[in-house]
Amino acid sequence: MQTTNFKNVPFCWPQGFKSDGLHSGLKKTADQLDLGWLCSAVPAQAAGMYTTNRFCAAPTALTKKLVSTNHQLQAIVMNSVIANSCTGSKGEENVRYEQKLVAQKLGITPELIGVASTGLIGAQLPMEKISSGIAQLQLTTNLNVTKAILTTDTHSKKISLQFTIGQKLCTISGFAKGSGMIAPNMATMLGFITTDAAIAPQALQSLLSKLTDKTFNQITVDGDTSTNDMVLVLANGLAGNPTLTPNSPDWSTFEAALHQVLAFLARQIAGDGEGATKLLEVNVAHAATEMEGQQTAKAIVGSNLVKAAFFGADPNWGRIISTLGMTHAQFDPQQIDLSFNNFQILTASQLQAFNSEKLISSLQQNKIKIDLDLHAGTATGQAWGCDLTYDYVKINATYSS
Amino acid sequence: MQTTNFKNVPFCWPQGFKSDGLHSGLKKTADQLDLGWLCSAVPAQAAGMYTTNRFCAAPTALTKKLVSTNHQLQAIVMNSVIANSCTGSKGEENVRYEQKLVAQKLGITPELIGVASTGLIGAQLPMEKISSGIAQLQLTTNLNVTKAILTTDTHSKKISLQFTIGQKLCTISGFAKGSGMIAPNMATMLGFITTDAAIAPQALQSLLSKLTDKTFNQITVDGDTSTNDMVLVLANGLAGNPTLTPNSPDWSTFEAALHQVLAFLARQIAGDGEGATKLLEVNVAHAATEMEGQQTAKAIVGSNLVKAAFFGADPNWGRIISTLGMTHAQFDPQQIDLSFNNFQILTASQLQAFNSEKLISSLQQNKIKIDLDLHAGTATGQAWGCDLTYDYVKINATYSS
Numbered sequence: 001m002q003t004t005n006f007k008n009v010p011f012c013w014p015q016g017f018k019s020d021g022l023h024s025g026l027k028k029t030a031d032q033l034d035l036g037w038l039c040s041a042v043p044a045q046a047a048g049m050y051t052t053n054r055f056c057a058a059p060t061a062l063t064k065k066l067v068s069t070n071h072q073l074q075a076i077v078m079n080s081v082i083a084n085s086c087t088g089s090k091g092e093e094n095v096r097y098e099q100k101l102v103a104q105k106l107g108i109t110p111e112l113i114g115v116a117s118t119g120l121i122g123a124q125l126p127m128e129k130i131s132s133g134i135a136q137l138q139l140t141t142n143l144n145v146t147k148a149i150l151t152t153d154t155h156s157k158k159i160s161l162q163f164t165i166g167q168k169l170c171t172i173s174g175f176a177k178g179s180g181m182i183a184p185n186m187a188t189m190l191g192f193i194t195t196d197a198a199i200a201p202q203a204l205q206s207l208l209s210k211l212t213d214k215t216f217n218q219i220t221v222d223g224d225t226s227t228n229d230m231v232l233v234l235a236n237g238l239a240g241n242p243t244l245t246p247n248s249p250d251w252s253t254f255e256a257a258l259h260q261v262l263a264f265l266a267r268q269i270a271g272d273g274e275g276a277t278k279l280l281e282v283n284v285a286h287a288a289t290e291m292e293g294q295q296t297a298k299a300i301v302g303s304n305l306v307k308a309a310f311f312g313a314d315p316n317w318g319r320i321i322s323t324l325g326m327t328h329a330q331f332d333p334q335q336i337d338l339s340f341n342n343f344q345i346l347t348a349s350q351l352q353a354f355n356s357e358k359l360i361s362s363l364q365q366n367k368i369k370i371d372l373d374l375h376a377g378t379a380t381g382q383a384w385g386c387d388l389t390y391d392y393v394k395i396n397a398t399y400s401s
Numbered sequence: 402m403q404t405t406n407f408k409n410v411p412f413c414w415p416q417g418f419k420s421d422g423l424h425s426g427l428k429k430t431a432d433q434l435d436l437g438w439l440c441s442a443v444p445a446q447a448a449g450m451y452t453t454n455r456f457c458a459a460p461t462a463l464t465k466k467l468v469s470t471n472h473q474l475q476a477i478v479m480n481s482v483i484a485n486s487c488t489g490s491k492g493e494e495n496v497r498y499e500q501k502l503v504a505q506k507l508g509i510t511p512e513l514i515g516v517a518s519t520g521l522i523g524a525q526l527p528m529e530k531i532s533s534g535i536a537q538l539q540l541t542t543n544l545n546v547t548k549a550i551l552t553t554d555t556h557s558k559k560i561s562l563q564f565t566i567g568q569k570l571c572t573i574s575g576f577a578k579g580s581g582m583i584a585p586n587m588a589t590m591l592g593f594i595t596t597d598a599a600i601a602p603q604a605l606q607s608l609l610s611k612l613t614d615k616t617f618n619q620i621t622v623d624g625d626t627s628t629n630d631m632v633l634v635l636a637n638g639l640a641g642n643p644t645l646t647p648n649s650p651d652w653s654t655f656e657a658a659l660h661q662v663l664a665f666l667a668r669q670i671a672g673d674g675e676g677a678t679k680l681l682e683v684n685v686a687h688a689a690t691e692m693e694g695q696q697t698a699k700a701i702v703g704s705n706l707v708k709a710a711f712f713g714a715d716p717n718w719g720r721i722i723s724t725l726g727m728t729h730a731q732f733d734p735q736q737i738d739l740s741f742n743n744f745q746i747l748t749a750s751q752l753q754a755f756n757s758e759k760l761i762s763s764l765q766q767n768k769i770k771i772d773l774d775l776h777a778g779t780a781t782g783q784a785w786g787c788d789l790t791y792d793y794v795k796i797n798a799t800y801s802s
Contacts, residue, residue, distance in 0.1 A: 054726040088750070088751070304623040304793075306703070308794050318484075390794050
């Protein structure tokens with residue numbers, strides 16, 4: 001990944017973006033934020049990726065329709081705790097009411113307001129709490145909204161990068177939440193990226209789609225794809241740069257920056273999966289095709305047996321091989337190289353001598369890197385996930401009751 | 402399923418079958434059986450289903466080759482603890498040596514000896530222990546072999562049925578083991594069915610293949626398919642019935658009996674999945690095609706989130722709907738009926754009134770039945786699994802070390 005043309009900066013909102021977050025009464029205690037918004041001073045070019053689950057939640061369906069029709073948004077209102085999914089016509093009515101309240105408050109048309117929800121499927125939103133919460137939202141520079149969208153996440157996930165395009169300083173900032181029902185198949189649970197760079201809308205959508213396949217679509221916590229998955233990019237152009245298209249000399253800078261933001265948030269979601277103690281990263285080398293590399297990496301990081309073994313710092317390499325054997329990737333079973341945290345386990349499928357104590361001690365760290373070489377071509381694949389722990393079971397055994 | 406033409410009887414070996422099991426030193430304590438065999442007085446017609454994992458274990462590969470070439474076996478030697486998978490040419494040599502030892506002991510050709518192993522992938526068999534164990538095996542009527550193949554299973558799984566064909570009493574007996582790395586895709590970990598009925602070999606193979614798709618291939622414990630999966634049926638013909646073919650008047654009796662044996666063992670494996678406290682059964686009604694019904698049932702029973710919710714007796718129906726939404730089955734999202742243990746949850750996708758306390762109390766039992774009606778056709782599907790528990794994580798966090 002290209003990293004020379006942009007720099008990491010402390011999280012900040014790009015020019016013209018304001019936000020807020022507060023406790024509206026959805027979460028139990030007053031210090032827990034559950035409702036927020038993100039607003040641009042002017043309509044922003046918008047691109048999005050959405051769940052492929054056929055029970056698409058009401059807010060996700062409405063926002064998808066808006067963005068794919070108008071390619072513009074000026075504000076997004078968002079809440080946690082209740083997903084407003086499988087809620088029928090009442091659920092759709094509630095989304096349109098949220099849209100209307102925000103539009104009235106900002107004095108703009110409802111068609112510029114996106115809505116995002118995450119939480120329990122099948123429950124209706126308590127609209128009195130939502131209404132009075134929206135009435136209290138302000139246009140601030142605080143970071144409350146990055147906390148208001150969290151459910152079982154243990155921390156907020158956010159990143160800002162800056163770069164120069166046509167001598168104009170541009171900022172790109174992203175935030176996201178996980179952390180269960182994570183096996184994105186177009187986008188992850190909720191991710192929001194803002195930038196003040198000017199970019200042509202179709203080019204933005206194509207780039208988001210391409211990069212999502214390498215980032216959010218390559219993480220898995222539990223193999224379950226939510227009904228509310230959504231990633232949105234809002235580009236309001238206030239940096240004043242010449243509008244970017246794939247032919248611009250600085251296109252590669254913007255592409256690298258957006259890739260970095262998406263990859264960072266994807267890794268953060270994987271590492272903060274429900275109950276997780278460790279981030280797992282699988283790198284597949286020399287796959288026959290990119291798709292085979294990507295699918296193999298994701299299959300390994302998604303295996304319950306692999307995940308449970310790494311929770312126990314158990315170098316049970318047979319489970320990686322067994323998972324590889326179930327994929328459709330091309331390889332010669334006699335030619336597999338495998339390493340854990342740079343300890344060589346297999347070379348040409350032969351077990352290598354390694355210091356077992358040192359290996360196990362390395363597997364007790366909070367990041368485990370699995371490198372697999374298929375010797376079948378020139379493509380690569382990468383995926384991220386987390387270990388399977390007692391706390392995953394605990395969190396999910398009593399989620400709704 | 403037809404049940405009138407056969408009856409359940411206490412477990413017994415069909416005519417001409419003998420077996421034994423003992424402690425050879427693979428498991429830690431002397432009371433734990435780990436090596437056994439199953440022998441027929443005469444060569445038996447044999448049919449098998451095997452793992453689709455491309456890292457097929459050495460014993461599985463050899464047995465598959467034998468059965469598909471000769472359609473006959475007279476004995477099977479089996480062990481737990483070590484899977485003899487990913488063990489290279491040394492592993493293949495060890496399988497042939499096991500075969501030779503058994504052949505010498507029985508005074509028959511090695512081509513009539515099958516080998517089955519289950520346990521840790523990547524370790525070599527300790528051949529001195531195996532050799533001295535084989536030397537001690539006897540031809541008995543005890544049931545030790547049903548215990549010798551167990552790994553993390555908590556109990557042995559076995560069933561015997563009797564029926565009459567052409568006025569001859571026939572017996573069919575099956576035993577199997579689970580209980581992790583269970584997502585069979587041709588057969589389950591290890592299952593052995595013996596019968597003294599005479600049956601044409603090609604007809605036996607076709608019937609086993611058809612029924613495995615409805616039974617062993619419809620269970621999942623953790624979505625991981627082992628390298629050693631194998632189901633074998635041995636039919637030695639000693640009941641003296643006229644050889645069965647699909648045109649025989651009693652064909653349906655044999656088919657129903659074999660189906661009952663396979664379904665019983667599949668349910669037993671699912672309910673005794675690693676760490677499981679509950680058997681989950683999903684029945685899909687009115688699917689557009691049988692494949693869609695089967696795939697939908699298996700997807701639901703395989704969802705970590707569904708499995709964890711039922712461990713906690715949490716009626717989190719949104720997770721079933723979310724899983725359904727990720728399948729490729731045809732349905733109208735507005736027309737779904739759903740019930741748990743006969744408590745109606747959704748009718749035409751509308752949430753129904755139910756006694757929540759009584760429902761939760763019902764979900765605390767050790768069997769949960771999920772009925773899903775897609776209103777999309779006339780086909781059905783059925784699958785079995787288990788809940789996801791702390792003990793699953795515990796068992797799998799330290800399996801190899």
